[in-house]
Amino acid sequence: MRTGEIKRQRPPVWPVPGKTPKTPHMETGAARHPLWRWVKRLALALLIGVIVLVITSGLVFWRLTVTVTNYTGAHFNQHQNAVWLEHEWAGQSHTSGDYDALAQRLSAEQVTYVFAHVGPLNSDGTIPDDLAPNAATLVSELHVRLPNLHVLAWIGQVEAAGGNPGDVTVDLGNSAVRAQIAQTAAHFVKDLGFDGVHYDIEPIINNNPRFIDLLTETRALLPPGAILSTIGQKWAPNAHMADFLRSQGKGGAWWTSYYYADVAAHVDQIVPIIYDTAMPTARTYEIFVQQETEHILESVRSASHPPQVLIGVPTYAGNSFWFHDSAENVSTSLSGVIAGLNSNSDTSAFTGVALYRFATTTDADWSVYDTMWLGK
Numbered sequence: 392m393r394t395g396e397i398k399r400q401r402p403p404v405w406p407v408p409g410k411t412p413k414t415p416h417m418e419t420g421a422a423r424h425p426l427w428r429w430v431k432r433l434a435l436a437l438l439i440g441v442i443v444l445v446i447t448s449g450l451v452f453w454r455l456t457v458t459v460t461n462y463t464g465a466h467f468n469q470h471q472n473a474v475w476l477e478h479e480w481a482g483q484s485h486t487s488g489d490y491d492a493l494a495q496r497l498s499a500e501q502v503t504y505v506f507a508h509v510g511p512l513n514s515d516g517t518i519p520d521d522l523a524p525n526a527a528t529l530v531s532e533l534h535v536r537l538p539n540l541h542v543l544a545w546i547g548q549v550e551a552a553g554g555n556p557g558d559v560t561v562d563l564g565n566s567a568v569r570a571q572i573a574q575t576a577a578h579f580v581k582d583l584g585f586d587g588v589h590y591d592i593e594p595i596i597n598n599n600p601r602f603i604d605l606l607t608e609t610r611a612l613l614p615p616g617a618i619l620s621t622i623g624q625k626w627a628p629n630a631h632m633a634d635f636l637r638s639q640g641k642g643g644a645w646w647t648s649y650y651y652a653d654v655a656a657h658v659d660q661i662v663p664i665i666y667d668t669a670m671p672t673a674r675t676y677e678i679f680v681q682q683e684t685e686h687i688l689e690s691v692r693s694a695s696h697p698p699q700v701l702i703g704v705p706t707y708a709g710n711s712f713w714f715h716d717s718a719e720n721v722s723t724s725l726s727g728v729i730a731g732l733n734s735n736s737d738t739s740a741f742t743g744v745a746l747y748r749f750a751t752t753t754d755a756d757w758s759v760y761d762t763m764w765l766g767k
Contacts, residue, residue: 465766587618680727
């Protein structure tokens with residue numbers, strides 16, 4: 392080689408034998424293993440499953456919460472709301488000032504229906520006269536102050552299906568007991584001046600024909616114009632679901648659309664009690680109330696003469712498996728009712744809301760009610 396001459400080398404043959412590089416498209420032995428391919432396919436399937444679940448959940452959430460209108464509570468308020476009044480008002484004497492304060496509150500909160508507790512029923516269907524000695528006075532004092540107020544005798548007891556001892560339940564399967572309950576209801580209307588009767592006998596199991604019999608027998612004994620009202624149980628989409636939900640401990644009774652329509656055909660007013668639901672959060676309870684309100688209104692509309700519907704709103708405190716006041720309260724309940732009304736194209740059967748109950752409704756609760764429902 393001459394000095395200064397650059398030595399030229401032949402470029403290597405590619406690829407160099409024995410040193411073939413791994414390219415991204417070439418699988419290792421592990422990657423070619425059937426187990427590895429199975430793991431990749433499983434991961435892909437799981438990913439697709441998660442995506443489908445997220446999309447489905449979103450669609451379900453949208454379906455449960457979608458509304459056809461977006462009105463506030465004041466739009467639906469018809470100045471015909473209700474409150475359950477505890478037993479002390481019918482069981483004890485009160486001063487004129489007490490009645491003044493009560494009437495002022497009822498008027499300010501646009502309450503036109505009062506369910507005044509006069510029971511509970513004895514197992515034979517009677518209510519002793521000395522259990523509610525102030526009942527007639529309560530009605531007259533309220534009528535003097537609020538002539539347009541409807542005071543209904545709140546008559547309740549646990550039905551035999553609740554499983555309590557026989558001496559603290561009423562058996563609607565017993566015709567004599569039913570007849571006596573109807574007589575008791577008529578007594579409060581005819582003799583003590585009540586504007587009607589409000590039954591709170593529960594649990595009334597779905598499709599119970601004996602409850603329908605009680606309503607029919609009561610109607611026959613009430614004078615013309617008297618209001619026949621009852622609580623309504625929670626709504627279930629079908630009979631199998633109603634039976635299953637009922638079987639879950641103290642979940643209460645649940646009615647299908649069919650039974651809601653049947654009851655609706657026999658009364659002037661239904662007050663569904665949509666609480667004690669075991670919903671763990673405020674949002675889940677709001678959605679639950681929205682769905683219940685929507686479907687109950689749809690159910691009663693099928694009656695030949697749909698009754699008034701007032702939705703029960705809880706104002707009491709507590710924390711148990713079936714009730715959490717952080718989830719179920721005036722604010723969340725009204726939010727659910729308003730959403731349920733906005734979900735209906737026909738709300739003609741709806742009349743108002745009913746607060747349970749007067750003594751447990753705090754000033755803060757009334758403030759929420761005033762803002763969300765009355766629009767003050």
